Amino acid sequence: MRLRQALRTVPGPLWLLLAMSAVLAVAWATVTPPLTNADETGHFAYVQHFAETGKAPTDTGTQTLSTEELALLAQLNLSPTINNVNGRPSFSPLDRDAFDAYEKRVGSKDRKNGDGPNQFAQNGPLYYAYGAIAYRLTPGGRIIDRIFAVRLAGGLLYVAIVLFTWLLAAELFAQRWPRALAAGVVALQPKLGNAAGMVNPDIMLAFLWSAFAFLGVRTVKRGLTLRRALGLGLLTGASVLTHGRGLALIPPLIVAIGLAIPKLKADWRSYVKPVAYAGGVAFGCLVVGFLYTRASSGGAYGGEVGQATGGANSGGSLRGLVAYVFNFYLGSFQALGPVLGAGYGYRQGYIETFFSDLGSLDVVFQPHILDWIQILAAFGLLTLWSQVIWFRERLAAHWRVIAVLAVLCLSQIGLLHLASYRDLVQSNGAGVLWSGRYLLPLIAVFGVTVAFVCSHLPRRVAALSAGAVLGVGVVFQLASLGLTLDRFYG
Amino acid sequence: MRRAAGIVRGAPPAAWALLAAAVVIVAVTSHWMLPWLTRDSYVRVATPVPPQNFGVTPIALERGKPVCIEDVLLPTATQVAGLAGSVPEGHRPPTIDVTVTAPGYSHRTTIERGWPKGLSFTLPSPSADVLASVCLSTKSRSGAILNANAGAVVRAYSTVDGERAPAAVAIELRRADPQSRLSRLGTMLDRAADLTWRPFGGGLARVLMALVLVLVPVGAIGALLWTMERDRRETTTYHEEP
Numbered sequence: 001m002r003l004r005q006a007l008r009t010v011p012g013p014l015w016l017l018l019a020m021s022a023v024l025a026v027a028w029a030t031v032t033p034p035l036t037n038a039d040e041t042g043h044f045a046y047v048q049h050f051a052e053t054g055k056a057p058t059d060t061g062t063q064t065l066s067t068e069e070l071a072l073l074a075q076l077n078l079s080p081t082i083n084n085v086n087g088r089p090s091f092s093p094l095d096r097d098a099f100d101a102y103e104k105r106v107g108s109k110d111r112k113n114g115d116g117p118n119q120f121a122q123n124g125p126l127y128y129a130y131g132a133i134a135y136r137l138t139p140g141g142r143i144i145d146r147i148f149a150v151r152l153a154g155g156l157l158y159v160a161i162v163l164f165t166w167l168l169a170a171e172l173f174a175q176r177w178p179r180a181l182a183a184g185v186v187a188l189q190p191k192l193g194n195a196a197g198m199v200n201p202d203i204m205l206a207f208l209w210s211a212f213a214f215l216g217v218r219t220v221k222r223g224l225t226l227r228r229a230l231g232l233g234l235l236t237g238a239s240v241l242t243h244g245r246g247l248a249l250i251p252p253l254i255v256a257i258g259l260a261i262p263k264l265k266a267d268w269r270s271y272v273k274p275v276a277y278a279g280g281v282a283f284g285c286l287v288v289g290f291l292y293t294r295a296s297s298g299g300a301y302g303g304e305v306g307q308a309t310g311g312a313n314s315g316g317s318l319r320g321l322v323a324y325v326f327n328f329y330l331g332s333f334q335a336l337g338p339v340l341g342a343g344y345g346y347r348q349g350y351i352e353t354f355f356s357d358l359g360s361l362d363v364v365f366q367p368h369i370l371d372w373i374q375i376l377a378a379f380g381l382l383t384l385w386s387q388v389i390w391f392r393e394r395l396a397a398h399w400r401v402i403a404v405l406a407v408l409c410l411s412q413i414g415l416l417h418l419a420s421y422r423d424l425v426q427s428n429g430a431g432v433l434w435s436g437r438y439l440l441p442l443i444a445v446f447g448v449t450v451a452f453v454c455s456h457l458p459r460r461v462a463a464l465s466a467g468a469v470l471g472v473g474v475v476f477q478l479a480s481l482g483l484t485l486d487r488f489y490g
Numbered sequence: 491m492r493r494a495a496g497i498v499r500g501a502p503p504a505a506w507a508l509l510a511a512a513v514v515i516v517a518v519t520s521h522w523m524l525p526w527l528t529r530d531s532y533v534r535v536a537t538p539v540p541p542q543n544f545g546v547t548p549i550a551l552e553r554g555k556p557v558c559i560e561d562v563l564l565p566t567a568t569q570v571a572g573l574a575g576s577v578p579e580g581h582r583p584p585t586i587d588v589t590v591t592a593p594g595y596s597h598r599t600t601i602e603r604g605w606p607k608g609l610s611f612t613l614p615s616p617s618a619d620v621l622a623s624v625c626l627s628t629k630s631r632s633g634a635i636l637n638a639n640a641g642a643v644v645r646a647y648s649t650v651d652g653e654r655a656p657a658a659v660a661i662e663l664r665r666a667d668p669q670s671r672l673s674r675l676g677t678m679l680d681r682a683a684d685l686t687w688r689p690f691g692g693g694l695a696r697v698l699m700a701l702v703l704v705l706v707p708v709g710a711i712g713a714l715l716w717t718m719e720r721d722r723r724e725t726t727t728y729h730e731e732p
Contacts, residue, residue, distance in 0.1 A: 013713035020709025023701045080642035087540035094619040148687040176717035184710040467507030471514030489678040
């Protein structure tokens with residue numbers, strides 16, 4: 001009854017956006033063959049082992065992928081399709097029949113034996129446990145159906161991300177249309193759609209961060225209650241238990257809780273309980289995450305802390321870090337000396353791998369299209385900067401909200417830079433641990449930022465720009481789906 | 491004229507947003523998407539051994555030492571087999587004899603000297619999908635270099651003069667006539683449906699595609715226009731109140 005009443009209050013445009021997102025989630029789960037997305041073989045191996053045995057794979061096991069998964073990769077020619085634009089899966093009934101015959105006789109032993117070494121054994125268990133539910137609930141037990149089901153479970157999180165973006169925008173904008181714009185921008189981001197249509201914990205991280213952005217802003221606006229504090233603590237804890245990169249949600253938790261507490265008055269005791277709840281839950285998850293991941297060779301929390309703080313023998317320096325970040329955004333600068341990771345910067349990290357690099361990272365837009373995206377992004381950032389200056393007094397009144405969102409971004413981007421720099425130092429400049437996919441936890445903030453920029457333009461220009469932005473999103477989304485379908489099935 | 495200008499100036503924000511979205515969608519679709527959809531390209535029917543993504547692993551085809559690719563899946567739609575290769579500098583690409591055999595299937599052909607159509611040959615489509623053996627030989631003294639794939643985990647494998655080679659010669663099977671992506675959209679959807687949830691057949695894949703094509707523009711832009719219109723009505727009502 002309560003649910004029905006709540007559903008009745010959902011505005012029509014939001015229903016429309018959620019329906020569109022649901023359809024897109026199914027479409028993205030369909031346009032790529034099983035296991036062919038970035039790192040999908042390893043992530044599915046984790047889900048399968050967890051679902052079949054109740055345990056995570058290790059990084060020292062005897063067989064990386066289960067016999068069933070290996071058979072699927074080999075029989076349907078999926079293995080040579082991964083990371084090779086010239087490869088296609090087998091479309092032959094001969095192969096499908098052979099695999100179906102294998103599926104009829106496959107035993108549970110062949111499903112349970114993917115105990116590792118799995119490179120994702122260092123990840124927290126939350127996403128894999130969630131995927132394992134979808135895996136177990138799949139009727140029939142065919143591996144292809146199970147992969148599809150786990151992908152659809154990711155699709156549910158994608159729909160929820162769109163919902164939370166709307167809710168976040170509702171906290172920030174009095175008018176309705178910026179909410180539709182923010183949620184629309186997020187729903188039409190092809191990288192997010194692709195992440196939703198694959199077996200990968202990034203979509204859960206994006207969901208948790210989007211929910212946190214909403215709840216954090218709501219909390220600093222409306223005050224700290226026990227439920228809100230508990231919610232923030234749970235989201236932070238869940239983020240830590242999902243992936244090492246989820247650790248970056250701890251600073252925003254501290255900031256959100258801190259800013260939600262008004263000047264300490266006589267009743268300061270009333271805040272002790274919520275703060276203790278939020279801190280307790282987050283700390284509890286931190287401990288569980290540590291105990292769960294410490295055994296892996298990468299170190300606790302997927303090695304994220306070790307990479308970010310240096311560890312004992314990693315080398316690197318503050319000067320080196322500054323030079324690396326400077327180079328990342330502004331290009332190499334002779335005075336800073338030789339720079340690690342030269343050639344990988346803003347264009348690659350924020351444009352190419354955030355808007356392109358779909359499927360097994362080989363579905364890419366042509367450089368001139370990416371040029372246009374970069375120009376639009378630069379124009380948007382410049383407009384944002386001008387608006388921040390122009391409306392500084394009005395914005396200053398909402399500094400708490402802005403601080404929460406800013407810390408959310410800085411914390412994630414800071415951790416990425418630290419981890420990436422440490423990785424560059426350890427690999428002597430060979431590997432860059434940065435992909436646009438890692439920015440997806442900030443997707444809701446991205447959506448409301450675009451909405452802010454458009455809604456603070458003069459009335460007619462605002463309408464024109466909002467329409468144009470969503471127009472670009474529509475063609476971009478459809479083109480991405482088309483390119484991906486053609487890459488694998490054309 | 492003045493009246494028309496007045497109407498344009500007084501148009502609600504939703505109309506401006508719709509106009510901008512429509513202009514962008516029409517411009518991008520006509521400039522990039524339609525040419526891409528209607529441009530002809532060749533149709534792959536199978537990639538038993540795809541070419542290497544980076545670099546080349548060479549396998550020498552020498553006189554008296556035939557190179558065979560075994561367990562090559564030959565689908566019924568096969569009309570052309572494509573290989574890739576080169577010749578030592580200063581030499582002309584030699585004539586290559588090709589024999590394709592499978593249970594109930596046999597075909598012999600020759601790739602002409604100079605490889606005027608590239609290192610590829612036509613072959614009759616088999617009546618059913620079969621696993622075939624493709625053997626290449628040359629009488630030329632200079633021979634040729636065939637491109638192979640050393641890293642791919644594939645069923646097909648190669649032999650040189652009967653001995654198993656460390657890499658498999660890259661081979662791709664395709665239809666003879668190129669087709670536009672638009673004309674083979676149905677085939678692509680059928681292929682995608684085959685590799686998803688079993689009840690999800692080609693029909694449902696088409697319904698899904700139709701939903702995407704309708705709901706993506708209608709959902710995103712419709713939601714924006716709907717909210718803009720509601721905002722405008724509320725603002726108008728507010729201003730009209732005494």
